[in-house]
Each structure stands twice: as structure tokens, then as C-alpha cells.
Amino acid sequence: MATTPELRGSEPGGSGPGAPDPRGAASLSQLDLDQAAAFGSLYAERPPAPVAVVIAAYNEEATVATVVAAVPAQLCGLGTEVIVVVDGSSDKTAQMASEAAALVCDVPLNRGQGAALRLGYLLARQRGARFVLTSDADGQYQSDDMERVLAPLVNNEADFVSGSRRLGSTTSKDAVRNLGVVLFAGLITVLVRQKVTDPSCGIRAMRAEVTADVVLDQPQYQASELLIGTVMAGYRYKEVPIAMKARRHGKTKKGGNLLYGARFCSVVVGTWLRERRRSTKTKRS
Ligand SMILES: Nc1nc2c(ncn2[C@@H]2O[C@H](COP(=O)(O)OP(=O)(O)OP(=O)(O)O)[C@@H](O)[C@H]2O)c(=O)[nH]1
Ligand SMILES: [Mg+2]
Secondary structure (H helix, E strand, C coil): CCCCHHHHCCCCCCCCCCCCCCHHHHHCCHHHHHHHHHHHHHCCCCCCCCEEEEEEECCCCCCHHHHHHHCCCEECCEEEEEEEEEECCCCCHHHHHHHCCCEEEEECCCCCHHHHHHHHHHHHHHCCCCEEEEEECCCCECHHHHHHHHHHHHCCCCCEEEEEEEEEEECCCCHHHHHHHHHHHHHHHHHHCCCCCCCCCCCEEEEHHHHHHCCCCCCCCCHHHHHHHHHHCCCCEEEEEEEECCCCCCCCCCCCHHHHHHHHHHHHHHHHHHHHHHHHHHHHC
16 A cells, blocks of 8 residues: 555645644544545546645535536636545445546545545645645535635635635525524634634635644534634634525435534534643643
């Protein structure tokens, strides 16, 4: 098996606060490393692009091709490529994404959106991407917003940028979900002392090395772990307005509002406690 940058223990260009430290590697399994090696060989002939648009997709055959095809060939003057990580889908998600010219990693086992994105970040770094942008395969986010999300990184105003439906708009009429966004945004704002208005927005962009530096353990409810870990590690955070649509095809993979809320809350609190412990330890040593 090819040795990945993770196995070597450092990455070219890593430059967050402090020395390059691929902490994200701790959560990568042998399956991830094997998949990354196979993906590397499969797409060795495809020229890489500085912007990797990483999309986790699970049973999204109705929408994934449209989402992939809508990604502009260039964002902020930089070339893009789309990496779709599918895992254990029982429909034609992988085939549809591939026919739409995405680079597809089709993992045989279903492990959740967090695990899929973590692998997607590794694949993007392995191909030398400078920036990673994420979006969802269900068509809730618009390719028109991608340039706005990427621009603060390219202009070196931020290291991590999240879209915000509250600064922009949403067509969702789900009052419980919309209230949850407000409440969790308030909680995270207080915990990390950084104004956050939308902690579960799926359209985000970051410098590629951020994805290797922040601890990412969550298999499914990954959004707040990435956000809290990034802000608490001292990276510059920015939000930009985006337009979000309610899901129109397929089913949510996150469960009903109660389960989603409970899991989200436990990830927020768990990540915050973990990062506090880590920063206390770092200060002591
Ligand atoms: N590869 C992979 N992708 C997943 C998995 N679970 C969810 N996803 C993808 O992650 C993205 C977000 O999942 P959604 O179910 O839409 O979650 P959400 O947008 O937070 O919630 P909704 O507003 O209810 O759609 C979609 O592109 C899903 O296909 C998974 O287990 N594996
Ligand atoms: Mg969705």
C-alpha cells in the first residue's frame, strides 16, 4: 500500500497556528488509508485542481449528478475538482456522480457523513488541494454561493468559512429545525467566544491543512466538531450569507428533529470539553 502523507506524519504546506501536526490522522482507519491508496491510483492521470469540492453522498441518486454538474470549473480564478465520497449506498449514487465527472470514492461500508468527509479531506490533501469546499449531495446548497464561501480564504481573510442561512435565506418551513439553528448558534457563540449564526450549514470552505490539524472523530454529526475545533485551535473564522433550500428529494440521514437535536447537542458539549482539556494540557506542557 502506498504511504500517505498521514502515515509519514507531516504534510507539505501545513501551516496552521503552531507546527504542522496531522492530528486528524488519529481518526483515520486502515480502511480509509486503503481507500485513499486505491483512489490515488484510480485518478493518478487526472490533473489535480487547487480547489477540491468534497461531497459526502449516501443514497442521493436523484440529485447527486445535478449537484456535481453545477460546480463551476473555476472559483475565484482557481480550478476546481469534485470529490464525492459514497459509502454503502444501496442505489446508484456512485454511478451517477461518476457519470457527472466527479472523482468518486465508493467505500463498501456505511459509516456516516463525518467519516465520509474525513476521508474526502484526506483525498483532497493527497491530491494537493489548497482549499477544500464542502457541499451536500441533496441539492440544498447552491453552486452560486460557492465563490462567496471561498473568497475570504483566497483573499487570506480567514482560514475557515461557513455559509449562514441566517445571514442569507432558507426556504425551510420546519420551525423546530430553524429554532435549533438559532439556539445552537447561541450556545456555540458563548462557548467559543466567536459569533456564530449557523453551526450546521453544509456549505463551507477551509484551507486544506485545517482539515488535518483539527481532531475529527464524529462518524455522523460532524458539523459542530469541525467548527468548534477550528475556532478553538485559533484559526480565523468567517461566515457569509448563503441561500439554503429545504430537501426536496430523498430522505434526511440525520433522523427526526429530536434525535438530530440531541446528537448535535452532545457533539457541541463533548467537543468543547475535549478542546478545553487539550488547550489546558498544551499550556501546561
Ligand atoms: N457518504 C455518506 N454521506 C452521508 C451519510 N449520511 C449523510 N450523508 C450525506 O451528507 C449530506 C447531509 O446529509 P443530510 O441527511 O442531508 O443531513 P442535513 O442536510 O443535515 O439534514 P436535512 O436538512 O434533513 O437534509 C448529504 O449529502 C448526505 O447524502 C453517510 O452515512 N455516508
Ligand atoms: Mg440535507
